[in-house]
Amino acid sequence: MxxxxxxxxxxxxxxxxxxxxxxxxxxxxxxxxxxxxxxxxxxxxxxxxxxxxxxxxxxxxxxxxxxxxxxxxxxxxxxxxxxxxxxxxxxxxxxxxxxxxxxxxxxxxxxxxxxxxxxxxxxxxxxxxxxxxxxxxxxxxxxxxxxxxxxxxxxxxxxxxxxxxxxxxxxxxxxxxxxxxxxxxxxxxxxxxxxxxxxxxxxxxxxxxxxxxxxxxxxxxxxxxxxxxxxxxxxxxxxxxxxxxxxxxxxxxxxxxxxxxxxxxxxxxxxxxxxxxxxxxxxxxxxxTGADWWGVGPGAHSHIGGTRWWNVKHPTAYAQRIEAGHSPGLAREVLTAEDRRIERILLELRIAEGLELGVLSEKGRSAAELALQEKLLEPLPFADGHAVLTLRGRLLADAIVRDLTD
CATH class of the missing domain: 3.80.30.20 (tm_1862 like domain)
Structure with a gap:
């Protein structure tokens, strides 16, 4: 981590x-x-x-x-x-x-x-x-x-x-x-x-x-x-x-x-x-794909149902909390619907299963149309409304994500 x-x-x-x-x-x-x-x-x-x-x-x-x-x-x-x-x-x-x-x-x-x-x-x-x-x-x-x-x-x-x-x-x-x-x-x-x-x-x-x-x-x-x-x-x-x-x-x-x-x-x-x-x-x-996991250990991150938290970092602090019967969790954040939408774009665009373009904002959809025209994205076969990065798009994935999440 x-x-x-x-x-x-x-x-x-x-x-x-x-x-x-x-x-x-x-x-x-x-x-x-x-x-x-x-x-x-x-x-x-x-x-x-x-x-x-x-x-x-x-x-x-x-x-x-x-x-x-x-x-x-x-x-x-x-x-x-x-x-x-x-x-x-x-x-x-x-x-x-x-x-x-x-x-x-x-x-x-x-x-x-x-x-x-x-x-x-x-x-x-x-x-x-x-x-x-x-x-x-x-x-x-x-x-x-x-x-x-x-x-x-x-x-x-x-x-x-x-x-x-x-x-x-x-x-x-x-x-x-x-x-x-x-x-x-x-x-x-x-x-x-x-x-x-x-x-x-x-x-x-x-x-x-x-x-x-x-x-x-x-x-x-x-x-x-x-x-x-x-x-x-x-x-x-x-x-x-x-x-x-x-x-x-x-x-x-x-x-x-x-x-x-x-x-x-x-x-x-x-x-x-x-x-x-x-x-x-x-x-x-x-x-x-935004599923749930529990992260065990110093500094580990977890996510359950839109709540993300992270443990104390140092093994000594972690051991002390565990031995006291306390959660080792240091802090957490509850994700808003908008947070989760943005994260979905950030993560799903990176996988070959592609991104459902319907989750994009109006500005994001315009950016996606441009990316399709420039061959950075291509429609995903057999998945209507989804697009996937092309090889050239994978080289520019971070920039494309920024455009789609604006």
């Missing part, structure tokens, strides 16, 4: 939700996000709410984390009442969830199952750094109910990995893909980052070719974003590294879409490709 905290009203000590939000619980798909905020080291580009052992301070530890998270899961059951709404997706993110023992991840999953129940086709994902797992660890996760895993590959080139301050060795992510499938995982994702200073076109092509040769069923590829306050931002500001080149990012994206397309992958969200609809990340689709 990003480290920035939004302003909002305080969350009640017992975490109680507004009546209208609680009353709508069950009307939309429901999932859990479990944030594990620990990393072996901090990558120079990372702005997520993560901590190394030396940054934790007193009152929090990796060893006790699972029990604190389980306590929040039990709080969630109390807040949401006794309605039977089985969990459709669970996603463990970080940080590096696989720094914890596999039994801890399985214990948290079992707590979610015990309190809420899991749907028959539940998707259970964990993120992992390639160096943080081995064959035995992956078997433990698969036997414990995990069926999807996302490995942070980022690049195959040592000099790119070094600049990103990533620790895995080239070839390890591809090996992990094989181990995961052998262990029984149904779906495997590899994460890539393009546009790193010093990365050449040949470097990026080599990374894509390595991914394709490993043949996971899902690939995520994100442009490198320079976040304020990171070591990467400081190095660029001091002139040690060149600034990010947006034209290079566009070229890298076009190469990504071409090579993955030729290998049988199809985009379903601006930064995500899969070999089939069954391989789509259903948990992320919860976010992109």
């Amino acid at each position: 990003p480290s920035v905290q939004l302003d909002g009203e305080p969350v009640p000590a017992d975490g109680a939700l507004p009546r209208e939000s609680l009353g709508s619980f069950g009307a939309r798909p429901f999932g859990f996000y479990v944030h594990v905020p620990y990393c072996a080291s901090r990558c120079g580009y990372c702005d997520f709410n993560t901590y190394t052992a030396t940054e934790l301070g007193g009152g929090a530890s990796q060893a006790g984390y699972a029990q604190h998270a389980i306590a929040e899961i039990r709080q969630a059951r109390k807040v949401l009442g006794e309605s039977y709404v089985p969990v459709e997706t669970v996603f463990f993110g970080g940080g590096t969830p696989t720094l914890l023992p596999a039994k801890d991840l399985v214990a948290m999953l079992k707590a979610i199952k015990g309190e809420f129940g899991l749907s028959a086709d539940v998707e259970v994902t964990t993120e992992a750094n390639p160096e943080s797992v081995d064959e035995k660890y992956l078997v433990e996760l698969a036997e414990g109910g995990f069926n999807r895993i996302s490995f942070g590959m980022q690049s195959t080139r040592p000099h790119v990995l070094e600049l990103l301050e990533r620790r895995h060795t080239p070839g390890r992510p591809e090996q992990c893909v094989r181990w995961a499938y052998d262990a029984g995982f149904e779906q495997v994702n590899l994460d890539l980052i393009y546009g790193t200073p010093g990365e050449t076109e040949d470097d990026w092509r080599a990374s894509l070719e390595a991914v394709i040769s490993a043949y996971p069923d899902h690939v995520s590829a994100y442009s490198l974003i320079v976040e304020d306050g990171t070591r990467l931002a400081s190095r660029i500001r001091r002139g040690e590294l060149p600034m990010i080149d947006e034209d290079v990012h566009a070229d890298r994206y076009l190469m990504t879409d071409q090579l993955l397309g030729e290998a049988g992958y199809r985009w379903y969200e601006v930064s995500n490709w899969a070999v089939s609809e069954d391989a789509h990340c259903r948990h992320n689709m919860l976010y992109w």
